Amino acid sequence: xxxxxxxxxxxxxxxxxxxxxxxxxxxxxxxxxxxxxxxxxxxxxxxxxxxxxxxxxxxxxxxxxxxxxxxxxxxxxxxxxxxxxxxxxxxxxxxxxxxxxxxxxxxxxxxxxxx
Amino acid sequence: xxxxxxxxxxxxxxxxxxxxxxxxxxxxxxxxxxxxxxxxxxxxxxxxxxxxxxxxxxxxxxxxxxxxxxxxxxxxxxxxxxxxxxxxxxxxxxxxxxxxxxxxxxxxxxxx
Numbered sequence: 309x310x311x312x313x314x315x316x317x318x319x320x321x322x323x324x325x326x327x328x329x330x331x332x333x334x335x336x337x338x339x340x341x342x343x344x345x346x347x348x349x350x351x352x353x354x355x356x357x358x359x360x361x362x363x364x365x366x367x368x369x370x371x372x373x374x375x376x377x378x379x380x381x382x383x384x385x386x387x388x389x390x391x392x393x394x395x396x397x398x399x400x401x402x403x404x405x406x407x408x409x410x411x412x413x414x415x416x417x418x419x420x421x422x423x
Numbered sequence: 424x425x426x427x428x429x430x431x432x433x434x435x436x437x438x439x440x441x442x443x444x445x446x447x448x449x450x451x452x453x454x455x456x457x458x459x460x461x462x463x464x465x466x467x468x469x470x471x472x473x474x475x476x477x478x479x480x481x482x483x484x485x486x487x488x489x490x491x492x493x494x495x496x497x498x499x500x501x502x503x504x505x506x507x508x509x510x511x512x513x514x515x516x517x518x519x520x521x522x523x524x525x526x527x528x529x530x531x532x533x534x535x
Contacts, residue, residue, distance in 0.1 A: 312466070339521055341521075341523075348527070348528075349527055349528075350427075350512050350514070350525025350526050350527050350528055351467070351512075351523075351525050352525070353522055353523065353524075356521065356522060364522055399466055399467070401466075403521060405521075409454075409455040409472070409474055409516070410521075411457055411469040411472055412469070412521070412523060413469060414459075414466035414467045414468070415466050416464070416465050416466045417466050
């Protein structure tokens with residue numbers, strides 16, 4: 309079974325520029341999550357999709373972050389404009405269903421550095 | 424407000440001995456708990472989980488214990504191996520749709 313795929317692995321941009329990350333979840337997984345992991349901390353949920361609908365985006369800074377899930381499969385997360393505090397690893401995860409006790413499976417993440 | 428805490432930033436054990444990683448939580452609505460292992464430059468890998476209706480779950484060398492009255496869970500690794508050296512995160516799920524709240528992580532180093 310192929311795992312969660314993310315690209316790019318690394319990205320360096322200057323503050324105020326824009327950036328986008330891509331995620332392809334495990335086949336058949338209805339739920340997709342984007343997490344932000346700042347160095348020395350655990351992952352923090354940014355947004356959760358069930359199929360192509362948003363079920364939780366309470367911690368997404370909506371003035372600069374946006375995300376979409378096309379046709380209930382792939383997803384993109386965008387930051388525009390980026391701030392220095394956005395330097396982090398952005399992790400995508402997927403699970404079969406959100407309502408049941410199913411583990412989430414993570415991709416290797418995109419490491420974002422803001423100069 | 425940190426709802427899931429791992430108070431030990433690091434742990435060092437000898438190969439073959441037991442590793443015990445601890446995690447405390449404050450939200451009594453959490454009903455499902457997980458442990459993840461993370462190597463550098465990789466995403467977290469699911470290790471083991473436990474539902475709030477149980478107090479113990481075992482999978483090979485890994486055992487998770489849950490003490491609901493103390494709001495405490497622990498991960499036991501026996502015997503520890505050098506390949507177990509990684510960052511370990513505990514996570515908890517509440518009644519909302521699948522959202523996981525993570526602890527800060529504990530760096531485990533197993534010496535040969």
